[in-house]
Amino acid sequence: xxxxxxxxxxxxxxxxxxxxxxxxxxxxxxxxxxxxxxxxxxxxxxxxxxxxxxxxxxxxxxxxxxxxxxxxxxxxxxxxxxxxxxxxxxxxxxxxxxxxxxxxxxxxxxxxxxxxxxxxxxxxxxxxxxxxxxxxxxxxxxxxxxxxxxxxxxxxxxxxxxx
Numbered sequence: 001x002x003x004x005x006x007x008x009x010x011x012x013x014x015x016x017x018x019x020x021x022x023x024x025x026x027x028x029x030x031x032x033x034x035x036x037x038x039x040x041x042x043x044x045x046x047x048x049x050x051x052x053x054x055x056x057x058x059x060x061x062x063x064x065x066x067x068x069x070x071x072x073x074x075x076x077x078x079x080x081x082x083x084x085x086x087x088x089x090x091x092x093x094x095x096x097x098x099x100x101x102x103x104x105x106x107x108x109x110x111x112x113x114x115x116x117x118x119x120x121x122x123x124x125x126x127x128x129x130x131x132x133x134x135x136x137x138x139x140x141x142x143x144x145x146x147x148x149x150x151x152x153x154x155x156x157x158x159x160x161x162x163x
Contacts, residue, residue, distance in 0.1 A: 006049045011148055014039065014046075014095060018141040018148075021088055025137025031084030036091050043094035050153065064101070065093035085136050092144055100151040104143045112139035 017039050021031045047058045069090040075081040093101055116134050123132045147153075 007046070010042065010046045010049055011153070013042065015145055015148055018144045021084075022135075022138045022141035025084065025135040025141075029082075029133050029135055031082075031088050031137045033084075033087070036084065036087035039088070039091035040094055043091070046095055061094055061097070064098050065090050068093040068101070082136065085140060088137060088140050092140070096144075096147055096151075096153060100147050100153065103151065104147045106143075107146050108136075108139045108143035111142045112136055115139055 017035060021035055024035070025031050043061070044058070047061065052058050052061070069086070072081055072086040072089055076083060076086050092104065096104060112134070115136070115138060116132070119132055119134045
């Protein structure tokens with residue numbers, strides 16, 4: 001009899017939440033607080049299901065998320081990042097270890113650059129004078145989904161020394 005791995009359910013839920021974040025950011029240019037809270041508050045369940053120890057694994061994730069939050073808050077203060085993006089990246093930092101998170105940032109920057117070009121072109125074609133609003137939640141979601149699909153996370157990452 002095959003065993004049921006709850007981590008896949010949690011990763012599936014995170015993937016769905018990332019898709020919802022992308023769609024809502026595209027439609028309204030906002031990522032809801034409830035969605036970000038759900039992602040962040042489900043991280044301890046992910047830690048438990050994937051076998052992470054409280055020390056040092058979960059503590060590392062908490063500390064790392066604090067660093068991500070501080071860096072993103074600085075970008076928010078400089079008006080380079082939206083508040084929903086700050087919260088979404090911080091919530092993802094609770095799930096994804098530092099090394100795979102760096103890959104997430106690289107993919108996010110590449111996808112974000114492409115989005116900026118596309119939305120900039122649309123902005124120019126419509127001859128708009130206001131500031132371009134790029135739904136960066138799409139880039140975050142695409143990068144997050146890429147990491148979920150390509151990187152070992154949870155206990156597998158901790159054992160392999162990836163996190």
